[in-house]
Amino acid sequence: MADDQPLWGYREFARHLGTTVGAVRSRKSQGSLPEPDDTSVPDRPRWRPATFEDWKPVGRGYRTDFHGCPAHADPHAPAEQEPS
Numbered sequence: 001m002a003d004d005q006p007l008w009g010y011r012e013f014a015r016h017l018g019t020t021v022g023a024v025r026s027r028k029s030q031g032s033l034p035e036p037d038d039t040s041v042p043d044r045p046r047w048r049p050a051t052f053e054d055w056k057p058v059g060r061g062y063r064t065d066f067h068g069c070p071a072h073a074d075p076h077a078p079a080e081q082e083p084s
Contacts, residue, residue: 006048008049009045010028010045016049028045033047034047
């Protein structure tokens, strides 16, 4: 991880996820975010973008179909048939 990466606060992370700051704060309070890379300012955790490269949000409201996750394909798509 490069040390020269910018640090993201709640606002930048919310923008990245396409959600609200309140939703990100809620995830943080529930313990479903990675540990912050910088906690030097109380109540203002910050993360490097690389911290979220392998992180996948879980729980209500996470749309895997927006993120190209093949495990969660479109439920309305026709089922693939196996060769007989």
